[in-house]
Amino acid sequence: MSIAVLYGSSRANGNTEVLTEHVVKGLQVNKLFLKDYHIKDIIDQRHEENGFDSVDDDYDKVIDSVLESDVIIFATPIYWYGMSGIMKSFVDRWSQTVRDKRYPEFKSKMAQKTAYVIAVGGDEPKTKGLPLIQQFSYICNFIGLDFQGYILGKGVKPNDILIDEEALINALNLRKSLAE
Amino acid sequence: MSIAVLYGSSRANGNTEVLTEHVVKGLQVNKLFLKDYHIKDIIDQRHEENGFDSVDDDYDKVIDSVLESDVIIFATPIYWYGMSGIMKSFVDRWSQTVRDKRYPEFKSKMAQKTAYVIAVGGDEPKTKGLPLIQQFSYICNFIGLDFQGYILGKGVKPNDILIDEEALINALNLRKSLAE
Amino acid sequence: MSIAVLYGSSRANGNTEVLTEHVVKGLQVNKLFLKDYHIKDIIDQRHEENGFDSVDDDYDKVIDSVLESDVIIFATPIYWYGMSGIMKSFVDRWSQTVRDKRYPEFKSKMAQKTAYVIAVGGDEPKTKGLPLIQQFSYICNFIGLDFQGYILGKGVKPNDILIDEEALINALNLRKSLAE
Amino acid sequence: MSIAVLYGSSRANGNTEVLTEHVVKGLQVNKLFLKDYHIKDIIDQRHEENGFDSVDDDYDKVIDSVLESDVIIFATPIYWYGMSGIMKSFVDRWSQTVRDKRYPEFKSKMAQKTAYVIAVGGDEPKTKGLPLIQQFSYICNFIGLDFQGYILGKGVKPNDILIDEEALINALNLRKSLAE
Numbered sequence: 001m002s003i004a005v006l007y008g009s010s011r012a013n014g015n016t017e018v019l020t021e022h023v024v025k026g027l028q029v030n031k032l033f034l035k036d037y038h039i040k041d042i043i044d045q046r047h048e049e050n051g052f053d054s055v056d057d058d059y060d061k062v063i064d065s066v067l068e069s070d071v072i073i074f075a076t077p078i079y080w081y082g083m084s085g086i087m088k089s090f091v092d093r094w095s096q097t098v099r100d101k102r103y104p105e106f107k108s109k110m111a112q113k114t115a116y117v118i119a120v121g122g123d124e125p126k127t128k129g130l131p132l133i134q135q136f137s138y139i140c141n142f143i144g145l146d147f148q149g150y151i152l153g154k155g156v157k158p159n160d161i162l163i164d165e166e167a168l169i170n171a172l173n174l175r176k177s178l179a180e
Numbered sequence: 181m182s183i184a185v186l187y188g189s190s191r192a193n194g195n196t197e198v199l200t201e202h203v204v205k206g207l208q209v210n211k212l213f214l215k216d217y218h219i220k221d222i223i224d225q226r227h228e229e230n231g232f233d234s235v236d237d238d239y240d241k242v243i244d245s246v247l248e249s250d251v252i253i254f255a256t257p258i259y260w261y262g263m264s265g266i267m268k269s270f271v272d273r274w275s276q277t278v279r280d281k282r283y284p285e286f287k288s289k290m291a292q293k294t295a296y297v298i299a300v301g302g303d304e305p306k307t308k309g310l311p312l313i314q315q316f317s318y319i320c321n322f323i324g325l326d327f328q329g330y331i332l333g334k335g336v337k338p339n340d341i342l343i344d345e346e347a348l349i350n351a352l353n354l355r356k357s358l359a360e
Numbered sequence: 361m362s363i364a365v366l367y368g369s370s371r372a373n374g375n376t377e378v379l380t381e382h383v384v385k386g387l388q389v390n391k392l393f394l395k396d397y398h399i400k401d402i403i404d405q406r407h408e409e410n411g412f413d414s415v416d417d418d419y420d421k422v423i424d425s426v427l428e429s430d431v432i433i434f435a436t437p438i439y440w441y442g443m444s445g446i447m448k449s450f451v452d453r454w455s456q457t458v459r460d461k462r463y464p465e466f467k468s469k470m471a472q473k474t475a476y477v478i479a480v481g482g483d484e485p486k487t488k489g490l491p492l493i494q495q496f497s498y499i500c501n502f503i504g505l506d507f508q509g510y511i512l513g514k515g516v517k518p519n520d521i522l523i524d525e526e527a528l529i530n531a532l533n534l535r536k537s538l539a540e
Numbered sequence: 541m542s543i544a545v546l547y548g549s550s551r552a553n554g555n556t557e558v559l560t561e562h563v564v565k566g567l568q569v570n571k572l573f574l575k576d577y578h579i580k581d582i583i584d585q586r587h588e589e590n591g592f593d594s595v596d597d598d599y600d601k602v603i604d605s606v607l608e609s610d611v612i613i614f615a616t617p618i619y620w621y622g623m624s625g626i627m628k629s630f631v632d633r634w635s636q637t638v639r640d641k642r643y644p645e646f647k648s649k650m651a652q653k654t655a656y657v658i659a660v661g662g663d664e665p666k667t668k669g670l671p672l673i674q675q676f677s678y679i680c681n682f683i684g685l686d687f688q689g690y691i692l693g694k695g696v697k698p699n700d701i702l703i704d705e706e707a708l709i710n711a712l713n714l715r716k717s718l719a720e
Contacts, residue, residue, distance in 0.1 A: 085269030
C-alpha cells in the first residue's frame with residue numbers, strides 16, 4: 001500500500017507536519033510539500049469552446065504522485081477555519097484534470113483510493129474545524145475518494161501539538177491501521 | 181456608505197458575478213476582481229524572530245480598498261465546496277496584515293465593517309454550501325466583521341443563476357437594504 | 361398537490377407559526393400541531409426478537425396524514441439550536457414505522473414527497489441554525505424525501521418575525537412556488 | 541470531581557452506553573438514564589404574563605443531580621442525525637429552569653461545569669454526526685458550559701462499537717483525563 005501525503009502548510013515543521021509525522025513515521029510515504037511546488041490558480045475554462053488551456057507548472061508532477069498512491073493524506077494547517085490557500089488552489093485544479101484528455105481515468109482512479117485529513121488549528125479546532133471536515137467529506141464524495149477519517153489537533157505556537165494528547169493517540173492509532 | 185466587492189471567480193461573468201450584479205446594480209461599489217491582481221500565497225512567518233518579510237505584489241492595493249469601505253461583499257463561486265483558492269489565498273494573507281506595523285488598526289477597522297457572502301455552486305449549494313457559510317461566520321467573528329447575511333445560489337452553466345428565483349429575490353432584497 | 365405542515369412548537373401563534381402562515385395562507389394545507397397529539401418517545405426495539413411492540417397513542421394519525429400528502433413542511437422553532445423535542449420525538453418514531461408491517465411502503469412513499477423546513481430562532485438563526493438544516497438534509501436523504509429548501513427566520517418575542525424581511529420574502533416566494 | 545452522565549438512549553446496553561462505560565468504568569459517576577424518568581415536553585410560556593407553570597414530573601430530580609456535578613457527559617445515540625428525542629426534551633426544559641425562581645443560579649452554576657458528548661450512530665457518524673456536535677457546541681456556549689470534547693462512535697447492531705478502535709481509544713483517553 002502506497003501513501004501520498006499532501007502538506008498544505010506554508011512553513012516547515014509546523015504543528016500539522018509534526019502531528020502528521022506521528023502518523024507516517026516508519027511508513028513508506030511520498031511526502032508532497034505543496035509550498036515547494038509552483039502550482040497556479042485554476043482558470044475556469046469549463047465553458048469555453050476549446051476547454052482548458054494546458055498549464056505550465058508543477059501541478060502534473062504532484063497529481064501524478066497522488067494518482068500512484070493508494071492512500072491520500074491531506075495534512076493542512078487550519079488557516080481561517082479552512083484548508084490553506086495553497087492546498088485549496090491545488091484541489092481547485094482537479095476541475096481541470098477531470099476534463100483533461102491526458103487523464104481519462106482521473107475520477108475512476110481516485111475512486112479506488114482512501115483519504116484522511118489531518119488538520120491543526122489554534123482556535124477551538126475540534127469544533128470550529130468541523131466545517132472543514134464537512135467540506136472534505138463533500139470533496140471526497142464528489143470525486144469518489146473513500147473518506148476514512150480525520151484528526152483535528154490544537155496548536156498555535158511551534159510544537160504545541162505535542163501536548164494535544166487526544167490528537168497524538170489518534171495519530172498513533174491511524175499509523176497502526178495504515179501499517180496493517 | 182461605501183461598498184467593496186471581492187470577486188473570487190477565475191472567469192468573467194460567471195454565475196456568482198451575475199448574481200452579485202443583481203445586488204450591486206445602481207449602487208456605488210468598488211469592484212475588486214481578485215483574479216486581476218497578483219496576490220502571493222502567505223508564507224507563515226509568525227514564529228520567526230523578525231516576523232513577516234514584506235511581500236511585493238498587489239495585496240496591499242486590494243486590502244487598502246477593503247479598508248476604505250464600510251461594507252465587504254465576498255462574492256465567490258463555490259469551488260469544491262469552499263471559497264475559491266484565489267479568495268482563500270487573499271484571506272490567508274490577513275494573518276500577515278494583523279501583524280503588520282503599517283496596519284496597526286487592521287483589526288479595529290475591520291470590526292467597524294459589515295460583511296455579506298454571495299456564493300454560487302452547482303452541487304446542492306443550499307445545503308452543501310453551508311460549511312462555507314459557517315467558515316465565513318467564524319472568519320468574521322475572529323476579525324470582528326459583523327456578518328450580516330449571505331445568499332447561496334445554484335448554477336452550473338453560464339447564467340443558470342437567472343432561474344434561481346430564490347437567490348434573485350434575496351439579491352434584490354439585499355440591494356434594497358444596502359441602498360437605504 | 362396536498363401539503364402537510366408539521367408544527368413543532370409548544371405554544372400557539374409563535375414566530376414559526378406566523379412565518380409559516382405567510383407560506384401557506386390561501387393554500388389548502390393539513391395543519392398538524394404536534395403539541396396537540398399524544399406521541400410517545402420511541403422505545404428502540406430494533407434488536408429484540410419480536411421487534412417493536414405496537415404503541416397506543418396518536419402517532420399513527422399524524423403519520424397517516426403525512427403519508428397522504430405530497431409535500432411536508434417541517435415548521436419548528438429552534439430550541440437549543442435544534443428542532444423542538446416534540447418534533448424530534450415524532451421523527452424518532454419513524455425508526456419504528458420503517459419496520460412496521462402495517463406500513464410496508466413507508467420509505468417508498470416518503471421518497472415520492474418533497475420537504476421544506478421553516479425554522480425560527482432567537483440567537484443568530486441564520487448561522488447557528490445551519491446544523492439543524494444539515495441534520496434535516498441528512499434525514500431527508502436517508503428516508504428518500506426530496507429536500508427542496510428551507511427558510512430560517514429570526515425572532516424572540518411574539519411577532520418579531522414580522523420584521524425579518526428576508527424571511528418574509530422567502531416565505532412569499534415559497535408560497536408562490538407551492539401554488540404553481 | 542463529580543461526574544453526571546445523562547443517557548439519552550431508549551434501550552439498555554446500547555452501543556452508546558457500552559462506549560460510555562469505557563469512559564466511566566472505575567470512576568464514581570452518577571448515571572442518569574433519562575428513559576427511566578418521566579420528563580414532560582416543555583410548554584413554552586416565556587411570553588405569558590405569569591410565566592411558566594410548575595410541572596409535576598421527574599425533571600427536577602434529574603436537573604438537581606446535574607447541578608451537583610462538576611462534569612456533565614451527554615451520552616446519546618444518534619437518532620436521525622441528532623440527539624434522541626428523550627434527551628432533546630430534557631434539554632428543552634432548561635428554557636424553563638433559566639427562568640425558574642427556584643433556580644436563581646442555574647446559569648452561573650452551569651458555567652462552572654465542563655461537558656463532554658459521547659454519541660454513537662450507524663450512518664457515517666464521524667461526518668454525519670458533526671451537526672450534532674456543532675449543536676452541542678452552541679448549547680454549551682449559550683448556557684456557559686465549557687465544552688471540552690466529544691467522541692463519535694460507529695455502531696448499528698448491539699456491541700458493534702467494540703470494533704470501533706478509534707472510539708475506544710478516545711474513550712480510554714477521556715477516562716484517563718477524567719481520573720486525574
